[in-house]
Amino acid sequence: xxxxxxxxxxxxxxxxxxxxxxxxxxxxxxxxxxxxxxxxxxxxxxxxxxxxxxxxxxxxxxxxxxxxxxxxxxxxxxxxxxxxxxxxxxxxxxxxxxxxxxxxxxxxxxxxxxxxxxxxxxxxxxxxxxxxxxxxxxxxxxxxxxxxxxxxxxxxxxxxxxxxxxxxxxxxxxxxxxxxxxxxxxxxxxxxxxxxxxxxxxxxxxxxxxxxxxxxxxxxxxxxxxxxxxxxxxxxxxxxxxxx
Amino acid sequence: xxxxxxxxxxxxxxxxxxxxxxxxxxxxxxxxxxxxxxxxxxxxxxxxxxxxxxxxxxxxxxxxxxxxxxxxxxxxxxxxxxxxxxxxxxxxxxxxxxxxxxxxxxxxxxxx
Numbered sequence: 353x354x355x356x357x358x359x360x361x362x363x364x365x366x367x368x369x370x371x372x373x374x375x376x377x378x379x380x381x382x383x384x385x386x387x388x389x390x391x392x393x394x395x396x397x398x399x400x401x402x403x404x405x406x407x408x409x410x411x412x413x414x415x416x417x418x419x420x421x422x423x424x425x426x427x428x429x430x431x432x433x434x435x436x437x438x439x440x441x442x443x444x445x446x447x448x449x450x451x452x453x454x455x456x457x458x459x460x461x462x463x464x465x466x467x468x469x470x471x472x473x474x475x476x477x478x479x480x481x482x483x484x485x486x487x488x489x490x491x492x493x494x495x496x497x498x499x500x501x502x503x504x505x506x507x508x509x510x511x512x513x514x515x516x517x518x519x520x521x522x523x524x525x526x527x528x529x530x531x532x533x534x535x536x537x538x539x540x541x542x543x544x545x546x547x548x549x550x551x552x553x554x555x556x557x558x559x560x561x562x563x564x565x566x567x568x569x570x571x572x573x574x575x576x577x578x579x580x581x582x583x584x585x586x587x588x589x590x591x592x593x594x595x596x
Numbered sequence: 597x598x599x600x601x602x603x604x605x606x607x608x609x610x611x612x613x614x615x616x617x618x619x620x621x622x623x624x625x626x627x628x629x630x631x632x633x634x635x636x637x638x639x640x641x642x643x644x645x646x647x648x649x650x651x652x653x654x655x656x657x658x659x660x661x662x663x664x665x666x667x668x669x670x671x672x673x674x675x676x677x678x679x680x681x682x683x684x685x686x687x688x689x690x691x692x693x694x695x696x697x698x699x700x701x702x703x704x705x706x707x708x
Contacts, residue, residue, distance in 0.1 A: 422606045425606055426606055426607050479607070480610070535672075536671055536672045539669060539670065571662060575665075578607075578666050578670065579670075582670070585678075586608070586678060
């Protein structure tokens with residue numbers, strides 16, 4: 353009876369868009385044309401849906417969509433882009449670890465600590481230069497709850513939360529390409545590891561002191577990913593190889 | 597037939613290469629039908645003049661801005677210089693260009 357127009361609009365959305373509304377997660381592999389259709393559906397959301405219950409999860413339009421569009425531009429037509437995004441945040445119980453009791457002394461009665469690990473983004477994209485880009489973003493929270501008796505005799509509970517974010521970008525180079533170390537070192541907060549197997553893999557890792565806001569998240573991801581591309585300086589830009 | 601000379605991609609840069617149908621009146625590069633932006637300019641020239649409505653123009657402006665910022669973070673000018681002169685020149689300070697295409701929405705002039 354109520355919200356008929358909104359329900360009808362949601363029924364017309366892309367199935368993955370509907371899954372994002374209901375489950376706040378997405379786990380799919382699509383070609384760029386499929387992602388274009390999904391992005392077009394997502395772009396209609398805010399104009400048709402006003403109810404907060406059916407709002408898109410945070411980071412969908414600010415992080416996921418721009419990132420997919422950027423990576424799709426670097427991929428060959430028809431190449432699959434795999435994305436697994438869990439945008440439920442740190443609230444689900446399965447993301448929290450065991451609670452630990454910390455040693456205390458008066459006036460503190462008890463102190464409990466637990467960690468929450470939220471691996472909310474995983475992406476795999478084969479690029480048109482033959483390399484494969486892998487991206488993971490993990491948010492980590494440390495929660496502490498302290499119960500203490502104040503000097504006035506009242507019992508109070510205080511909570512503290514500390515947040516960090518780890519961005520890890522792995523680029524597997526094309527077969528036979530080893531790359532070369534860039535002339536300048538990356539910033540101190542980005543570390544690089546090299547794994548040599550059949551194909552060399554470069555992994556750039558950054559631990560952010562805080563979880564960035566949605567508007568800056570994509571910039572941080574791109575900044576970390578840049579290090580893996582500095583190892584293979586491009587030649588002069590050539591026309592795309594069109595397979596069709 | 598001349599191919600479209602617009603740069604595509606973010607990390608892996610390449611020229612579009614599609615058959616060109618016209619040329620940019622500002623930078624004279626050949627353009628395909630998909631890359632003709634506002635005022636019949638190429639995406640980079642349109643973005644430099646503040647006309648970012650076309651998706652390619654918005655992408656060009658975003659790419660230039662992010663690459664410039666990342667180059668400062670890494671203290672690596674070469675990362676920004678990977679963009680060709682057409683991608684960068686329109687955004688350089690002092691690049692007057694053709695005032696006919698300038699965005700006059702915020703000219704700073706007010707009626708007294």
